[in-house]
Amino acid sequence: MTPRSWLYVPGHRADRVAKALAAGADAVVVDLEDAVPPGEKTAARQNARRLADQGPQDRPVWVRVNDPAGPWGEADIDALAGLGLAGLRVPRCEDPDVIRQAATRAGLPLQLLLESAAGLARAAELATAHPLVAGLGLGEADLSADLRVTGDDGLAWARGWVVVAARAAGLPSPVQSVYTDVADLDGLRVSTERARAGGFVGRSVVHPRQIPVVHDVFTPTAAELTAARAVLSAAARAQEAGEVAVLDADGRFVDPAVVRRARLVLDLTAPSEPVPGGTS
CATH class of the missing domain: 3.20.20.60 (Phosphoenolpyruvate-binding domains)
Structure with a gap:
């Protein structure tokens, strides 16, 4: 962290x-x-x-x-x-x-x-x-x-x-x-x-x-953590499809820069709190 x-x-x-x-x-x-x-x-x-x-x-x-x-x-x-x-x-x-x-x-x-x-x-x-x-x-x-x-x-x-x-x-x-x-x-x-x-x-x-x-x-809010989790999930789907960018479930564009920001949000999560999607 x-x-x-x-x-x-x-x-x-x-x-x-x-x-x-x-x-x-x-x-x-x-x-x-x-x-x-x-x-x-x-x-x-x-x-x-x-x-x-x-x-x-x-x-x-x-x-x-x-x-x-x-x-x-x-x-x-x-x-x-x-x-x-x-x-x-x-x-x-x-x-x-x-x-x-x-x-x-x-x-x-x-x-x-x-x-x-x-x-x-x-x-x-x-x-x-x-x-x-x-x-x-x-x-x-x-x-x-x-x-x-x-x-x-x-x-x-x-x-x-x-x-x-x-x-x-x-x-x-x-x-x-x-x-x-x-x-x-x-x-x-x-x-x-x-x-x-x-x-x-x-x-x-x-x-x-x-x-x-x-x-x-x-400390990221619950909403920020949820959004970060969604970004990493969308990025994982893109990787599985051989893509580097994709639209998430809410229609937001997710590319490597957005993924890096999401990982930073997760890295700011306190050790006692669960980190959605695992470690970054």
Whole structure:
């Protein structure tokens, strides 16, 4: 299943890491960067390493390291290289050479966060910098400051661009950045619905109370699942007949592009729910 929610948790707080793993998010991101004071960087890194040494958890665990071009980031990557993590989130990505070096040292999948104009400008290069690059995303707070954007609408083009850059490189659809007003669940819903419509699949969150809203938006409805099942059934009939396109029972045209969209809908189905037509 494609994760719908990615819960950040401060890495220096071992008690919160344990709670985050039980909070119901589809994935957990142990943060070694922004949420960790300078004096706690070593403790956060040690906590992340101990968690990795425990072996697989019941959900993917990623670690957001510090800037890979700085001393903290280098130490993070060296400490976590090759361990049992889903991968590393890498902030402040701007230089493909730095990403290649980080990937080679880490030996783990990397999700790259674009947080500056320089990073956005080289998004396509960064996406293809190394085979271990597993995704692109935005760090919208830092990006807004760097671009001097004064409102949310000013990031619309950047969101569209990172979707294009990721998909052009054959990477998964990007994960939307955090919604920082934790108390504003209505605003979170509106923003997340806009993100889904714009090509994002899943969202980073900073508090467990945000998880149900994000799951609700990114979990297909019963009607969407029924429609996806019908598309795959029509596609199967077309394949049996030696065709690549066919009209479904409701007279809708079904071709390979429509089938790919239907499979994405099924891939967003929660593990506890039955997936019509099997796995995608």
